[in-house]
Amino acid sequence: MSGKSLLLKVILLGDGGVGKSSLMNRYVTNKFDSQAFHTIGVEFLNRDLEVDGRFVTLQIWDTAGQERFKSLRTPFYRGADCCLLTFSVDDRQSFENLSSWQKEFVYYADVKDPEHFPFVVLGNKIDKLERQVSTEEAQAWCMENGNYPYLETSAKDDTNVAVAFEEAVRQVLAVEEQLEHCMLGHTIDLHSSSKSGSSCC
Numbered sequence: 001m002s003g004k005s006l007l008l009k010v011i012l013l014g015d016g017g018v019g020k021s022s023l024m025n026r027y028v029t030n031k032f033d034s035q036a037f038h039t040i041g042v043e044f045l046n047r048d049l050e051v052d053g054r055f056v057t058l059q060i061w062d063t064a065g066q067e068r069f070k071s072l073r074t075p076f077y078r079g080a081d082c083c084l085l086t087f088s089v090d091d092r093q094s095f096e097n098l099s100s101w102q103k104e105f106v107y108y109a110d111v112k113d114p115e116h117f118p119f120v121v122l123g124n125k126i127d128k129l130e131r132q133v134s135t136e137e138a139q140a141w142c143m144e145n146g147n148y149p150y151l152e153t154s155a156k157d158d159t160n161v162a163v164a165f166e167e168a169v170r171q172v173l174a175v176e177e178q179l180e181h182c183m184l185g186h187t188i189d190l191h192s193s194s195k196s197g198s199s200c201c
């Protein structure tokens, strides 16, 4: 366990109106606004947390989902440690657009190894009674597109919101640990004549 705080940048992407700002505000300020305005460009808020003994400052970047704001949001994708792909369970189109959000992120963040990048998928507004996307369907999409964790949230009722951001941190830490493990493997490999230890990267 390290006492040093780690700064992690996570970015919320998804169609306009799915609840990205509401999720960030619920998590950081514990408030919910039923008349929230659309975001223009990007905004960010920080929250400190501890996950599995690691102290983390989470820098949450909330982006404008409306198409007309694309050029304002994309410059902020670079350097993100995790991407939260968000849709609303009562809006089928927002679910069908997840692939384009994923592609937009990979392109503008210039992700070198998309297969190993930590994405987390959030199905928000589960407090709503009329759903257009089932849990099973969303889970299937996550399995097929990179085995991403899937969480169902409600910013309104504060369901799974903290769990979702903690999962984002866990995903980043897991990738980091894997990299450290690989580097250690290579160090050992360099100092020994055996080729074992270079298998994970």
Ligand SMILES: Nc1nc2c(ncn2[C@@H]2O[C@H](COP(=O)(O)OP(=O)(O)OP(=O)(O)O)[C@@H](O)[C@H]2O)c(=O)[nH]1
Pocket (backbone or CB within 6 Å): 014, 015, 016, 017, 018, 019, 020, 021, 022, 023, 033, 034, 035, 036, 037, 038, 039, 040, 063, 064, 065, 066, 124, 125, 126, 127, 128, 153, 154, 155, 156, 157
């Ligand atoms: N019932 C319900 N409404 C929600 C929930 N989350 C957000 N909303 C409402 O949905 C609307 C849109 O929420 P926002 O958080 O502004 O959506 P956004 O994804 O940030 O939208 P853009 O900024 O345009 O990209 C607002 O009226 C919110 O009050 C939720 O979990 N349940």
Ligand SMILES: [Mg+2]
Pocket (backbone or CB within 6 Å): 020, 021, 022, 037, 038, 039, 062, 063, 064, 065
């Ligand atoms: Mg917003």
